[in-house]
Amino acid sequence: MSFTKEQIIESLKKVLYFPKGTNVVDLDMVDRLEIEGNKVSLALIYPQANDKNAHIVKDAAERTLKSDLGEGAEISIDTLSEQEAGRGPLGKVKNIIAIASGKGGVGKSTVASNLAIALAKTGAKVGLLDADIYGPSMPIMFGLNGERPGAKEENGKTKIIPIEKYGIKMLSIGFFIEANKALMWRGSMASNALGQLFNDAIWGELDYMVLDLPPGTGDIHLTLVQGFPVTGAIIVTTPQNVALADVRKAADMFKNDSIKVPLLGFIENMSYFSPEDAPEKKYHIFGQGGGQLVANELNSELLGSIPIVEAIAETGDSGVPIALDDTTASAAIFKGIAEKVISNVNKRNIELEATRIVQIDPNANCSTD
Ligand SMILES: Nc1ncnc2c1ncn2[C@@H]1O[C@H](COP(=O)(O)OP(=O)(O)OP(=O)(O)O)[C@@H](O)[C@H]1O
Ligand SMILES: [Mg+2]
Incomplete structure (x- = not known):
């Protein structure tokens, strides 16, 4: 099983970032999209750290992708602030x-x-x-x-x-x-x-x-x-x-x-x-x-x-x-x-990076599904 970037982007267009009333693709919130066989990983970028809606939008994106790509797809989504992603006024x-x-x-x-x-x-x-x-x-x-x-x-x-x-x-x-x-x-x-x-x-x-x-x-x-x-x-x-x-x-x-x-x-x-x-x-x-x-x-x-x-x-x-x-x-x-x-x-940044690697390990994601 393999997916295309276009397929995934089309699917994510159905996911709304409701504070702005527009989908996550048009808001340019999707980043780091990688596909390897049936494994899809990506990051959703939020304007600020600790965005209260981050989990809701992430869950919605996961559900939508699963529903469009089929249960065989292994989805892993990371959430980052603009600063963490190197974007925005504080990106550097x-x-x-x-x-x-x-x-x-x-x-x-x-x-x-x-x-x-x-x-x-x-x-x-x-x-x-x-x-x-x-x-x-x-x-x-x-x-x-x-x-x-x-x-x-x-x-x-x-x-x-x-x-x-x-x-x-x-x-x-x-x-x-x-x-x-x-x-x-x-x-x-x-x-x-x-x-x-x-x-x-x-x-x-x-x-x-x-x-x-x-x-x-x-x-x-x-x-x-x-x-x-x-x-x-x-x-x-x-x-x-x-x-x-x-x-x-x-x-x-x-x-x-x-x-x-x-x-x-x-x-x-x-x-x-x-x-x-x-x-x-x-x-x-x-x-x-x-x-x-x-x-x-x-x-x-x-x-x-x-x-x-x-x-x-x-x-x-x-x-x-x-x-x-x-x-x-x-x-x-x-x-x-x-x-x-x-x-x-x-030390703190190394620890943070380690938790992020665990999060985007597709196998780690699989076991919780
Ligand atoms: N180690 C120190 N030795 C001598 N004077 C000090 C020392 N640390 C601070 N002060 C003096 O104590 C006063 C209060 O310090 P400072 O303004 O840095 O505190 P602050 O916690 O920022 O205060 P605020 O809560 O009002 O913002 C200042 O006059 C400062 O010069
Ligand atoms: Mg002060």
């Missing part, structure tokens, strides 16, 4: 890393800016998206306060050009709103604006996009993490924050069934006080071991501990993050964290 963005926390003020933005710089120093292409609608801080931390990104027409659409500084492509919600107005935004306005920063910007090729999230675990986070193809999340905590409940809430948010974003690990910030000129001295002002404890409890990893260093705050305020200065002990700590992040992202 390989990994999106969200920086989150249960509580505010623990150092998310400090970590996001310095991690972005440390990643870029490894030679990677890095972007930074400040999604903190409550209090965007990247314009200050990158010394770009008052700047406005440029725009460019592309295929009849106006696209935003991220600002480049320190070798990093950066956009912040702070470039588009007046200071202190952000808090008044309703959830839908905020997620629309963020959607534009993701999808209507020319990000180009990036190995890592670091996403600085607003503090907490509200609805806005769900919308954000659900709507965008986040590779993994890092949770920032402080030792005294080990009223574990907040941290656990943040971790649970990413584990949520409709999100399923893997945790890349925890970072303990403000771990101890260390004079920049005497980094061997460690004063554990807020207690010790909290970050490690949370990481163990939640089956994750502590990626690093960052001390309280005056220069970290000063350099953040003056727009020249400390990770830029290789002579500092703090830059070395961020370098170590970046290396662990890269290693965990790679």
